[in-house]
Amino acid sequence: MTAKLRRPAMTFTITQLCREFGATARALRYYEDQGLLAPARQGMARVYSYRDRARLQIILNGKRVGLSLAEIRDILSLYGQGDGEVAQNALALRKFRERIVAFERQRQEIDEAIDELRRASARMEQRLAEQQGDRQVA
Amino acid sequence: MTAKLRRPAMTFTITQLCREFGATARALRYYEDQGLLAPARQGMARVYSYRDRARLQIILNGKRVGLSLAEIRDILSLYGQGDGEVAQNALALRKFRERIVAFERQRQEIDEAIDELRRASARMEQRLAEQQGDRQVA
DNA sequence: TAACTGATTGACGTTCACGTAAAGGGAAGG
DNA sequence: CCTTCCCTTTACGTGAACGTCAATCAGTTA
Structure with a gap:
């Protein structure tokens, strides 16, 4: 019953993620515009979950190996949708x-x-x- | 005294050069805009000499090996200016x-x-x- | 209350080498 | 005269992934 606390339900602000991954805020917002990220909001500010952070990691890895944002979006669209993992891995x-x-x-x-x-x-x-x-x- | 006829003083139209090199007229005009070519004119029409043709050859070779148009222009700017050959070759x-x-x-x-x-x-x-x-x- | 910090949106700018209309000139041929 | 053809100029569009303002908002500190 306390399983939901197994991970601290911590969230990240945009600058935290930027610093952690060496990206710019403009980039993260652009990824969002392109449908690769969809962080929650607290008022106007973006609130990134661990899940969003994992997605960002995937984005940056994908970029590093030459995938376009469109391709990465295709992969991410299958990310964690029930049994989508298999499909995601196959697509990747x-x-x-x-x-x-x-x-x-x-x-x-x-x-x-x-x-x-x-x-x-x-x-x-x-x-x-x-x-x-x-x-x-x- | 007839040495000037050693080579036929033939000229080329833009489409001739395009066909010969598999380029487009737009491309040649763009090279001209960028200062890589400067063909003569007959009225409005461009008239390319052997010299221009040679320059075009250099341009296309340069592009094939990854040189930017700006770099090619630098090289061409030394093309056939008295003793510029040495300088041109050195720069190239x-x-x-x-x-x-x-x-x-x-x-x-x-x-x-x-x-x-x-x-x-x-x-x-x-x-x-x-x-x-x-x-x-x- | 004013300033400062951090965030937001919108929109234009950047790079490179052209592509792609749009609108027209000028000569040859029927 | 009209068409056809080749050529011209001007000028905006393209693609990728953001950079760079500008104006604004919300919360914290002095």
Whole structure:
């Protein structure tokens, strides 16, 4: 019966979360505008629960690995809705794999660009050497 | 004395260059706005020389390896100004090397993100397996 | 009561490389 | 003369994720 006190029913203000996660208030409000967060209100002020805090954690993790806010929203929309956990995990897994594929392609492109830059640099050095030679001769 | 005819003094219209390089007219005009090109005019119409064509080639190559239009403009501003060739090549070499460093860092970040996604995916699979197990049991 | 602190909303600004109308000029051909 | 075609300019729109005011409100402190 006292199980509801197992966790302190603590809440967070926007600046607390910002400091904790190194984000800005503008960002959190933007996530809310985009439907990724929906904190309670006390009058006008936002009141973030542990649940909101967990969602924010997911958002920031998602961003770090290159997910767009829209993708993160899709995942979060399944967060903690009865048996939605399975669906959420499955969706997250799909998104992760898509991201891996996209990243690998991007990496491939970068590698090609680097190769090309290396070749171009080598040519440049060659020409510079020749041009310097011309100067000496001239 | 006929040396000036060594190359046919041919010129190009904007759509010719677009077709040849697979660009759009809007893009070429934008490069001009940004000071990367300055074709001659015949009345209102732009007339591109071989020189302009060569510049365009440099622009597109630069873009392909990740240079910004501003950086390309810097390089082009030294293009064929008396002994500017040396300076141009030296500048291009610097830009190339900067780009290589930036790309390598970007590649590093991508690798880290991929690693993290792989670990997260593994955890997800694990949990999904457990959740499926729960279902069987229940 | 006034100032200060922390929060809110709304709305425009930013970056980059163009895309996309809208409205028109000018020459060639029928 | 009219159409067709190529070309022009001006100017606003796009996308992502916020930054940056500006004006306002609510509660606490001096």
